[in-house]
Amino acid sequence: MTHLPDGRYVDDAPYDPQASIQQLERRDLDAPNWILIWRKFKTHKLGLISGIFLLLCYLMLPFAGFLSPYTPNERQSDHLYAPPQSVQWFHEGEFVGPFIYPITAEADLETFQWKFVPDTDTPLPIRFFCEAGEYNLAGLIPSDTHLFCAPEGATLFLWGSDRLGRDVFSRIMYGAQLSLTVGLIGISVSFFLGIILGSMAGYFGGKLDWFINRIIEILRSLPELPLWLALSAAVPSNWGPVSVFFIISVILGILDWPGLARAVRAKFLSLREEEYVRAAEMMGASSGRVIRKHLLPNFMSHLIASATLSIPAMILGETALSFLGLGLRAPAVSWGVMLNDAQNLASIEIYPWTAIPMLPIIVIVLAFNFLGDGLRDSLDPYQQ
Amino acid sequence: GGIPPLQESTFWQAEVDAGDLPPVQERIPDQPIIVDLEARGRELGTPGGTLNTMVTRSKDIRQMVVYGYARLVIYDENYQLVPDLLASFENEDNKTFTLRLREGHKWSDGSPFTSADFEYWWKDVTNHEMLRPSGPPDFLRVGGELPEVSFPDPLTVVYSWSKPNPNFLQSLAQARPPFIYRPSEFLKQYHGDYADPAQLAEEVEDTRVKSWAALHNKRDNMYKFDNHELPTLQPWINASSGKKIRHNFVRNPYYHRVDTNGVQLPYIDIVQMEIVAPGLVAAKSNAGQSDLQGRGLDFRDVSILKKGEADGDYKTRLWQTGVASQIAIYPNLNFADDVWREVLRDVRVRRALSLGIDRDTINKALYFKLAKPGSMTVLPTSPFFEQENRDAWAAYDPKAADALLDEAGLTKRNANGIRLLPDGRPMEVVIETAGERQEVENALQIVTDTWRDIGVKLVMRPLDRDILRNRVYSGNSMASVWFGWDNGIPQSYTSPGYLAPTDQVFLAWPKWGQHFQTNGAAGEAPDVPEAQRLLELLKIWENATTDAERETAWREMLAIHADQLFGIGMLAEAPQPIVVSSRMRNVPQKALWAWEPGAHFGIHRPDEFFVAD
Amino acid sequence: MSILRYAIYRFMTMLLTLLVVSALVFVIINLPPGDYLSNQIAELRASGQSAGVAKAEFLRKEYALDRPLYQQYLIWIGFIPGPQGFSGLLQGDFGWSFEFDRPVAEIVGESLWLTVLVNVAAVLFVYMIALPLGVLAAARSRTWVDYTSAFVGYLGLATPNFLLALIMFYYGHKYFDLPIGGLMDPRFEGEPMTFEKMKSILIHLIVPTFVIGTSGAAAMMQRLRANLLDELGKPYVETAIAKGMAPSRMLTKYPLRMAFNPFVADIGNLLPSMVSGSVLVSVVLGLQTIGPTLLTALKTQDQFLSAFVLMFVALLTLMGTMISDVLLVLLDPRIRYEGRET
Amino acid sequence: MTPLLSVENLSIGFGDAEPVVQNVNFEVAPGETLALVGESGSGKTVTCRAVLRILPRIARIATGRITLNGGEAPLTLTELSERKMRDIRGDRVSMIFQEPMRSLSPLHKIGNQVSEVLWLHRGMSEKEAKREVLQTFDRVGFPDPERAYGSYPFELSGGMRQRAMIAMAMVSKPDLLIADEPTTALDVTTQAQVLGLIKELQQEIGMALILVTHDLGVVANMAEKVVVMHKGRVMESGSAADVLRAPAHPYTQQLFDAAPAIPDRAAVGLPMPGDDLILEMKNVSKTYTMRAGSAWKPEVKIHACRGVDLKLARGKTLAIVGESGSGKTTAARIALGAELPDPGGEVLFRPSGDEQQIAVHQMTRAARTAFQREAQMVFQDPYSSLSPRMRVLDAMTEPLEIHKIGSTSEQRDKAAEMLQRVGLNSDMLKRFPHAFSGGQRQRLSIARAMMLDPSLLVCDEPTSALDVSVQEQILTLLEEIQERLNLSYLFISHDLAVVARIADEVAVMRQGLVVEQAPPETLFYNPQHPYTKALIAAQPEPDIDRPIDLKLVAQGAGSPDNWSEAFRFSDTVIPSLIELEPGHKVRRHV
Numbered sequence A: 001m002t003h004l005p006d007g008r009y010v011d012d013a014p015y016d017p018q019a020s021i022q023q024l025e026r027r028d029l030d031a032p033n034w035i036l037i038w039r040k041f042k043t044h045k046l047g048l049i050s051g052i053f054l055l056l057c058y059l060m061l062p063f064a065g066f067l068s069p070y071t072p073n074e075r076q077s078d079h080l081y082a083p084p085q086s087v088q089w090f091h092e093g094e095f096v097g098p099f100i101y102p103i104t105a106e107a108d109l110e111t112f113q114w115k116f117v118p119d120t121d122t123p124l125p126i127r128f129f130c131e132a133g134e135y136n137l138a139g140l141i142p143s144d145t146h147l148f149c150a151p152e153g154a155t156l157f158l159w160g161s162d163r164l165g166r167d168v169f170s171r172i173m174y175g176a177q178l179s180l181t182v183g184l185i186g187i188s189v190s191f192f193l194g195i196i197l198g199s200m201a202g203y204f205g206g207k208l209d210w211f212i213n214r215i216i217e218i219l220r221s222l223p224e225l226p227l228w229l230a231l232s233a234a235v236p237s238n239w240g241p242v243s244v245f246f247i248i249s250v251i252l253g254i255l256d257w258p259g260l261a262r263a264v265r266a267k268f269l270s271l272r273e274e275e276y277v278r279a280a281e282m283m284g285a286s287s288g289r290v291i292r293k294h295l296l297p298n299f300m301s302h303l304i305a306s307a308t309l310s311i312p313a314m315i316l317g318e319t320a321l322s323f324l325g326l327g328l329r330a331p332a333v334s335w336g337v338m339l340n341d342a343q344n345l346a347s348i349e350i351y352p353w354t355a356i357p358m359l360p361i362i363v364i365v366l367a368f369n370f371l372g373d374g375l376r377d378s379l380d381p382y383q384q
Numbered sequence B: 001g002g003i004p005p006l007q008e009s010t011f012w013q014a015e016v017d018a019g020d021l022p023p024v025q026e027r028i029p030d031q032p033i034i035v036d037l038e039a040r041g042r043e044l045g046t047p048g049g050t051l052n053t054m055v056t057r058s059k060d061i062r063q064m065v066v067y068g069y070a071r072l073v074i075y076d077e078n079y080q081l082v083p084d085l086l087a088s089f090e091n092e093d094n095k096t097f098t099l100r101l102r103e104g105h106k107w108s109d110g111s112p113f114t115s116a117d118f119e120y121w122w123k124d125v126t127n128h129e130m131l132r133p134s135g136p137p138d139f140l141r142v143g144g145e146l147p148e149v150s151f152p153d154p155l156t157v158v159y160s161w162s163k164p165n166p167n168f169l170q171s172l173a174q175a176r177p178p179f180i181y182r183p184s185e186f187l188k189q190y191h192g193d194y195a196d197p198a199q200l201a202e203e204v205e206d207t208r209v210k211s212w213a214a215l216h217n218k219r220d221n222m223y224k225f226d227n228h229e230l231p232t233l234q235p236w237i238n239a240s241s242g243k244k245i246r247h248n249f250v251r252n253p254y255y256h257r258v259d260t261n262g263v264q265l266p267y268i269d270i271v272q273m274e275i276v277a278p279g280l281v282a283a284k285s286n287a288g289q290s291d292l293q294g295r296g297l298d299f300r301d302v303s304i305l306k307k308g309e310a311d312g313d314y315k316t317r318l319w320q321t322g323v324a325s326q327i328a329i330y331p332n333l334n335f336a337d338d339v340w341r342e343v344l345r346d347v348r349v350r351r352a353l354s355l356g357i358d359r360d361t362i363n364k365a366l367y368f369k370l371a372k373p374g375s376m377t378v379l380p381t382s383p384f385f386e387q388e389n390r391d392a393w394a395a396y397d398p399k400a401a402d403a404l405l406d407e408a409g410l411t412k413r414n415a416n417g418i419r420l421l422p423d424g425r426p427m428e429v430v431i432e433t434a435g436e437r438q439e440v441e442n443a444l445q446i447v448t449d450t451w452r453d454i455g456v457k458l459v460m461r462p463l464d465r466d467i468l469r470n471r472v473y474s475g476n477s478m479a480s481v482w483f484g485w486d487n488g489i490p491q492s493y494t495s496p497g498y499l500a501p502t503d504q505v506f507l508a509w510p511k512w513g514q515h516f517q518t519n520g521a522a523g524e525a526p527d528v529p530e531a532q533r534l535l536e537l538l539k540i541w542e543n544a545t546t547d548a549e550r551e552t553a554w555r556e557m558l559a560i561h562a563d564q565l566f567g568i569g570m571l572a573e574a575p576q577p578i579v580v581s582s583r584m585r586n587v588p589q590k591a592l593w594a595w596e597p598g599a600h601f602g603i604h605r606p607d608e609f610f611v612a613d
Numbered sequence C: 001m002s003i004l005r006y007a008i009y010r011f012m013t014m015l016l017t018l019l020v021v022s023a024l025v026f027v028i029i030n031l032p033p034g035d036y037l038s039n040q041i042a043e044l045r046a047s048g049q050s051a052g053v054a055k056a057e058f059l060r061k062e063y064a065l066d067r068p069l070y071q072q073y074l075i076w077i078g079f080i081p082g083p084q085g086f087s088g089l090l091q092g093d094f095g096w097s098f099e100f101d102r103p104v105a106e107i108v109g110e111s112l113w114l115t116v117l118v119n120v121a122a123v124l125f126v127y128m129i130a131l132p133l134g135v136l137a138a139a140r141s142r143t144w145v146d147y148t149s150a151f152v153g154y155l156g157l158a159t160p161n162f163l164l165a166l167i168m169f170y171y172g173h174k175y176f177d178l179p180i181g182g183l184m185d186p187r188f189e190g191e192p193m194t195f196e197k198m199k200s201i202l203i204h205l206i207v208p209t210f211v212i213g214t215s216g217a218a219a220m221m222q223r224l225r226a227n228l229l230d231e232l233g234k235p236y237v238e239t240a241i242a243k244g245m246a247p248s249r250m251l252t253k254y255p256l257r258m259a260f261n262p263f264v265a266d267i268g269n270l271l272p273s274m275v276s277g278s279v280l281v282s283v284v285l286g287l288q289t290i291g292p293t294l295l296t297a298l299k300t301q302d303q304f305l306s307a308f309v310l311m312f313v314a315l316l317t318l319m320g321t322m323i324s325d326v327l328l329v330l331l332d333p334r335i336r337y338e339g340r341e342t
Numbered sequence D: 001m002t003p004l005l006s007v008e009n010l011s012i013g014f015g016d017a018e019p020v021v022q023n024v025n026f027e028v029a030p031g032e033t034l035a036l037v038g039e040s041g042s043g044k045t046v047t048c049r050a051v052l053r054i055l056p057r058i059a060r061i062a063t064g065r066i067t068l069n070g071g072e073a074p075l076t077l078t079e080l081s082e083r084k085m086r087d088i089r090g091d092r093v094s095m096i097f098q099e100p101m102r103s104l105s106p107l108h109k110i111g112n113q114v115s116e117v118l119w120l121h122r123g124m125s126e127k128e129a130k131r132e133v134l135q136t137f138d139r140v141g142f143p144d145p146e147r148a149y150g151s152y153p154f155e156l157s158g159g160m161r162q163r164a165m166i167a168m169a170m171v172s173k174p175d176l177l178i179a180d181e182p183t184t185a186l187d188v189t190t191q192a193q194v195l196g197l198i199k200e201l202q203q204e205i206g207m208a209l210i211l212v213t214h215d216l217g218v219v220a221n222m223a224e225k226v227v228v229m230h231k232g233r234v235m236e237s238g239s240a241a242d243v244l245r246a247p248a249h250p251y252t253q254q255l256f257d258a259a260p261a262i263p264d265r266a267a268v269g270l271p272m273p274g275d276d277l278i279l280e281m282k283n284v285s286k287t288y289t290m291r292a293g294s295a296w297k298p299e300v301k302i303h304a305c306r307g308v309d310l311k312l313a314r315g316k317t318l319a320i321v322g323e324s325g326s327g328k329t330t331a332a333r334i335a336l337g338a339e340l341p342d343p344g345g346e347v348l349f350r351p352s353g354d355e356q357q358i359a360v361h362q363m364t365r366a367a368r369t370a371f372q373r374e375a376q377m378v379f380q381d382p383y384s385s386l387s388p389r390m391r392v393l394d395a396m397t398e399p400l401e402i403h404k405i406g407s408t409s410e411q412r413d414k415a416a417e418m419l420q421r422v423g424l425n426s427d428m429l430k431r432f433p434h435a436f437s438g439g440q441r442q443r444l445s446i447a448r449a450m451m452l453d454p455s456l457l458v459c460d461e462p463t464s465a466l467d468v469s470v471q472e473q474i475l476t477l478l479e480e481i482q483e484r485l486n487l488s489y490l491f492i493s494h495d496l497a498v499v500a501r502i503a504d505e506v507a508v509m510r511q512g513l514v515v516e517q518a519p520p521e522t523l524f525y526n527p528q529h530p531y532t533k534a535l536i537a538a539q540p541e542p543d544i545d546r547p548i549d550l551k552l553v554a555q556g557a558g559s560p561d562n563w564s565e566a567f568r569f570s571d572t573v574i575p576s577l578i579e580l581e582p583g584h585k586v587r588r589h590v
């Protein structure tokens, strides 16, 4: 450090006009965009954990049959409304490995409840890789091997049983197959339409906007309830519950897009006036490109949040629909069907385990939320 | 005997003192019904108090007419017809009916109740072109013929036909009775033939209806019970107007029944009927917010009701439902699909399907084993009950079912073990339900499992009740689920019309029913000998002159149903929870909960219930 | 185009759309097989109450239900005369409800203010909860405030409304003596508004507001948070900070307004949802709103009643979109509705 | 005397990368002006922001202390609570941001945004504040303060927005004003006016000023102290007189050497050849309708351009200078078809010498795509013209992608190469636009415009945010490309020295009209129009001994009413352009 006599300060470090102060890592330069996003995403711990969790959930779906001790509609008519049985390890202070105490039911005509008495003298070990009810692995390969099953002559209700003596745990596992998939179709349809039509209306404006807006208005003014009522009469009667539900969720999606479309349109109406959009247009970018590369990314956060928010609605949509006789129904199993069965006071107060399906819904929804949040963060330039 | 010394009710005391209301002696008929409660094992009560109860739709305030159960004639607790509003009646060969009114009987507004009210209905209402374009109701037509009606004196009304109309008096005792009388004094203000045209026009304008006829029809709602100005003869009169959450009904000062202490019935001063959401009835009962509740409660609510007894200060009683079957499957013999129709018409198939139902399991899962498994037939309370009818084809016997199906030619099966129809389609029975009752869904779930074992696939499809009916009537539905016959306790005087193909509402034969109802204009004539025989037997019953003849007809018809399984019943006598506040007296411990006959609480005489403090 | 001219133009479009919608509505409610009176007659017969059939026949004539559908529609709108002369919507006659046996106007009039009350409460709840929490969650993203509000919000969202209501009713009654169902103590019905009545209404509103509101609140909160997070990095926010604004004021004035764009677009939905938003919830909670009335009307095909309610909702929807379009222009001065030049 | 603000040993870094500001020290006394000069990207803005603690989220103050004196007790800004900081911001210390376009909320009226400071810190009522703000607006040179008050940012020209920013920072009369390149978007007369205003305030209330600028002329005219920065370090600091007269550090010397000046040799410029015109604008006018405040008030019409006729020959450079808000950007946008001229105007483009002219204002889709390949624009506001969610690499390769030129890796190589040519590091390709300094973004914008090798480039103030040495580099690059590829430029600038260096012909605009047009040599030595004269006089020179009288030159332009009879024009009476000598046109009455 040098101070000149006139009080001036002059830097005395060697001066190299070519030096650069910042050196980005080389690997960043060669990495494609998604790797950068992924790297960023990895730092969002909660998002990462949620993502992995969801991945596992989806990977598990084909093996639901293998992982659950019972098949979904298998009834144990002597164990109606059985409470959850806990898995024990030690019997009279001795290690036995995982086992349960068998339970027997008694009708209590005072309270009109089933009373279950565990037989604590006979520990029955849980069987592993055992044979029980038949199911189709991944919906294709018939099999009857289960990861674990009830001991011979006893039951294994990890999360209790329902009114007909069906295992809640197994039903939740099977229910995931429908709840985690079919509803998503509705979301996809509605997002697809909503984004496409909304962005066209917002970006092009003018006549197209007018036209799309009228469609939106009409669709929105059309009453949904009577449509459903009409539909419930019109669906061919020999369709299975799943295909009915599939169609319903597609229709749900078709009716659901206007909300999103209007949000997209409104945002695009304002975004299209941004200078960078003009710049892109002046470079000759096609409308599609402008929408995809410039407008949509700037609305991504909203879309991600909206998608996350539709998931519980889609999983539970059927509960509202079954009010009108259109929801999923037995023998199909889904979380909504199970909750529908649990919609009465007794299930809340006396048999709370029949409302357990709420838990996976909440967990899944939160996982999607955190995943979406992580994604949002890793796309956010200001967080870099 | 003589009339005991009458006591004025505290409720109306003030009005009587003020001179707005005549004293009780002048209000009740000259010969009131004197109820001997003690003879029937009931307590003599003290008047007063309020009864809270709930219904689930705003139009259900008409339940007060049902519960009130004041009819020209009523069923007593033994299901025998006795006069109620009438002083007496005479029946000549089911052709001529002479109805005699009580001297001095008054409507709730104090106007006299006389044969003029019957005449008004007959001449100025039901036979009036504008008020009833389609004329008098069906139950008054015998083979299309209308009765001769005459009104010889103010207390006498005579209905007569040339052919017997054995159902006439029973119709008058229905839960929803055909009111063949109207408060003429009140209604004439709205009748174009009587009222001052200018005033009427003004009234029509005010009410925003299109014509005086519409206005008259709107005011004239004996059953709907929603017009608080309309005089009534029921024990309680509507004291609130408009669409409300809670409707109040207060004691009718002119009611025609008194107890042996000279206390005018009803005992209870005020009935408060609250309209609540169907799903909340159990919750509110559980919280002790209803004094008397049957409607809106289901057997599955029992456990929670029992649990709430301690805090809610009530008891849960289990009555029996009076329908012939709690859950019954109706294969549609008029299904539009030719192949399926033939299959369903094969009695062996129906029997196999019935044998394939594990009724005990259903009973256990849904009713704590408290219902009675069995085919659809009458209940033991009926003189026609026979255990063998109930047991017919009702045991769970998959082997026998398999054999029957094989015998019926449905031997081929597909890879999943489902039998194939003659044309190669898999045997998937689509059963449509009204989607209102979860127990139906649960029961069908169990049936699904056991039917699969006999090679039949069950597909359940919940619909809305109107949609379901429309589909059945048009022949579009293969099979449906409903309750069994409404009237599970017929007596020999009960018309067996509902056992014969006379009405499309029996979901197994909509087209045959239409054919009968429209005199052949629509639908199809029954082409199954058993169904034809049912029609014959109905004829026999109608023309019978003795109870013995009627009884034989009844028994044969029941036997045919038990054998043919037109409706496949699952269980009967299911328990119905009745919540009764600990303050309530005279509510029976065990009883039948039936709409027809019985009008739910009606036959148990709620006007005799009272509140003890 | 000036705002005023734009608004007028939008209004004219609205009227046109309304006409189209009215026809569609009428067709849709008549889609399910049968009509009110034939269903009614069937129901009466099925329950052994054939006594009521005659009156139903009277109504069929009176209300031209025996005519073809298009004529019924024209009569209903008021383009052609019915059996009793012109009496359609255009003449101010909303029709007759068979189910309730009263003029439609009366029925709707009664439940309308309760409906508005419930839904305004719910909307207020949504905004009062969701706005501050959404802003807070964005301002304090990735902290416990953020996570807790997300969790609670999703809890409400992931529980079926009816179950949530039952739980709240049951335990609310058990532990806090909250009323079960209804919108006010029946004894206040028809009474003039007093402090007591007000209190009763407020207490009754707690559960419905919560049940209807939670899902909306969670949705709004999360979207708002996402949109706000996008805005927080923008330079104009720094400018505002550099002015020395307090964060709360700064957030609400600048980024919030920007983030509000998608919500303003959806304000259109707010109006109709004030009437129809909570149909199913109202049905299960037993609220005396228009919702249960509508559902009953639809299920029983009480066509004039359902058509009127639906038309009313449609009108609100159209007005809502119109308002939201105008608001959008006011909110963001850059917005033009003219088309691209190409 | 205690300094008002002292910055000690300040180091700031982004994330875990090497600090971009290292050990910076300086002090400002009350009433004093400190000029912060240096290379683009050297950390000037970051340093200034650190004072107010409004750094991007990921920025970390690694070491250092910033102290503010003058209040009751000295405050250590680096440690102050957020709450206390709020009272300082906007009140005692305010800041003019470098990029005013992005720094104003697009949804709020200018008046509202500016008055807010007074509401916040002075507790003024809306009316009082409005009066005060209108006054300030007038003083910073808004021709119509009322209109500006009710305008939205997008309705204003770049310079107007900058003036709004300046007004916002000054209304509250702070103790310390940090002005980050406050006059880059202003024409020289307006610049003089603004600088004069600042000086005035300094005298009135003893306001201290930190002035970040690259215009050494401004430094010479304003500053008492100078700090020279380079790559995050202070190279030299001291009194302005000493540093300017005898720069001690090699970087400082290099910087000063690069400063351009209006050459003072008289010469006669050649008029623009008229045979091979690449672009021709005929009678182009543009009228905007301002969104009226309420539904009932009449709409305000703004004539951004009035009858502009311009001709640009192939391979030549046509420069437009003029008053801020005079319609330069509008003319440029019309030239590129981004905006349609009012009916009657024509814009003609000839892709190459032997092809037909095409009308830019009425093109088919295909023609438009072809045109857009040939004609590119460098936007006045580079920040806004880059999508905030697109990495620079993607933004740079986008034009190539659109026109499907080259493979992905070729595109990337080209992007890297272009970046290096404008003096940026190719490893910045993976950053997002907001992570650059103002000057760096401007260079990005230039690099992007050249990615397609266009034949016509419209540059709207391409070098305003660049320090002289980088500016020199860019200008050289532009010239070199022009020579190599026969590129034509439409060049808009406020810096007359730059214009003098690069232009073949200069058009001077005022209030939407071209008032004088000539080759630079002619124009600078024989200016005819009073406005041109005023402009030239107002150009500050980097010579500390030849200060210009800010007040006087600011008045120089004056309003057209003060001009001599021959040049006066009004909304209705507009004289026509008259050719005085070949290639020299002036708008005057004959």
Ligand SMILES: Nc1ncnc2c1ncn2[C@@H]1O[C@H](COP(=O)(O)OP(=O)(O)OP(=O)(O)O)[C@@H](O)[C@H]1O
Residues within 6 Å of the ligand: D014, D020, D039, D040, D041, D042, D043, D044, D045, D046, D047, D056, D098, D434, D435, D436, D437, D438, D439, D440, D465, D466, D467
């Ligand atoms: N958010 C950021 N993330 C990473 N680097 C940044 C960020 N913002 C600025 N930089 C870098 O910090 C350095 C200093 O930037 P700064 O804006 O202070 O430069 P400057 O001196 O103001 O330059 P100019 O004269 O061009 O405005 C630059 O190299 C820039 O690239």
Ligand SMILES: Nc1ncnc2c1ncn2[C@@H]1O[C@H](COP(=O)(O)OP(=O)(O)OP(=O)(O)O)[C@@H](O)[C@H]1O
Residues within 6 Å of the ligand: D154, D155, D156, D157, D158, D159, D160, D185, D186, D187, D288, D289, D290, D302, D303, D304, D323, D324, D325, D326, D327, D328, D329, D330, D331, D380
């Ligand atoms: N979208 C718009 N709406 C209304 N007025 C506008 C709009 N765009 C520009 N103007 C007005 O047109 C005039 C010319 O603006 P323009 O941007 O062309 O000026 P400029 O010469 O580029 O100025 P500067 O040097 O300050 O950038 C200004 O008065 C400006 O307020």
Ligand SMILES: [Mg+2]
Residues within 6 Å of the ligand: D044, D045, D046, D098, D180, D437, D438, D439
């Ligand atoms: Mg800078």
Ligand SMILES: [Mg+2]
Residues within 6 Å of the ligand: D157, D158, D159, D328, D329, D330, D380, D460
């Ligand atoms: Mg400009």
